[in-house]
Amino acid sequence: xxxxxxxxxxxxxxxxxxxxxxxxxxxxxxxxxxxxxxxxxxxxxxxxxxxxxxxxxxxxxxxxxxxxxxxxxxxxxxxxxxxxxxxxxxxxxxxxxxxxxxxxxxxxxxxxxxxxxxxxxxxxxxxxxxxxxxxxxxxxxxxxxxxxxxxxxxxxxxxxxxxxxxxxxxxxxxxx
Numbered sequence: 402x403x404x405x406x407x408x409x410x411x412x413x414x415x416x417x418x419x420x421x422x423x424x425x426x427x428x429x430x431x432x433x434x435x436x437x438x439x440x441x442x443x444x445x446x447x448x449x450x451x452x453x454x455x456x457x458x459x460x461x462x463x464x465x466x467x468x469x470x471x472x473x474x475x476x477x478x479x480x481x482x483x484x485x486x487x488x489x490x491x492x493x494x495x496x497x498x499x500x501x502x503x504x505x506x507x508x509x510x511x512x513x514x515x516x517x518x519x520x521x522x523x524x525x526x527x528x529x530x531x532x533x534x535x536x537x538x539x540x541x542x543x544x545x546x547x548x549x550x551x552x553x554x555x556x557x558x559x560x561x562x563x564x565x566x567x568x569x570x571x572x573x574x575x576x577x
Contacts, residue, residue, distance in 0.1 A: 408554065410434045410458070415550040423471045423542060427462045434458045450485075457481050475537035478549055479530045486526030493519050510571050518564065525560050529553070 410433035418426035434455050441447040461477035464470070492500040499515035501522060502508075510518070536548045 409437055411550055411554075415546060418546050423474065423546075424466060424469065426546075427465045427474050430458055431462045431466075453484060454481060457484070471542060475545060476534075478533040478553065479537070482526045482530035482533065486523045486530070489519050489526070490523045493523075508568070508572070510568070514568070514571060518568070521564065529556065532556075 410430045413433040414426045414430040417429035438447060438451060438455050441451055457477055457480055461473045461480065464473040489500055492498045493516065499512075499519045501519055502510075502515055533549065533553075536552075537545045540548075
């Protein structure tokens, strides 16, 4: 259910794009993001990630609709990935913190593993930012939307699964 709620605006964006084009899809994504924030607020589970994503869709989606220029919405995922990677990188370099530890607070890992995990995600976000930029500005709008939705979700799931396999060796069963 959490995964569906997280990807709700993206999936509605895809359906609206196929049905009515980029401008309707952008408006739908903004409205769906508002609904998502309301849902998470009602459940008292709005995270900083949700607020950041909401702010970026409002800015880039709003610019797309106001200026009738699809370029802005194409930049949205790249900017979001770069911000996510920068937050993790700055957290580690400037504050000496592995911010993923806050998200995965139930997981106990050695410091070196948290560091590797953090830098793996920074690298992944950089890769995703570059990939989105490349597809957005070197392929058709339809290809970009398909990549943004299905390629993005698929790559995230594969990367998270790979991370889970690496971390599995550090998980210990509770002793009774």
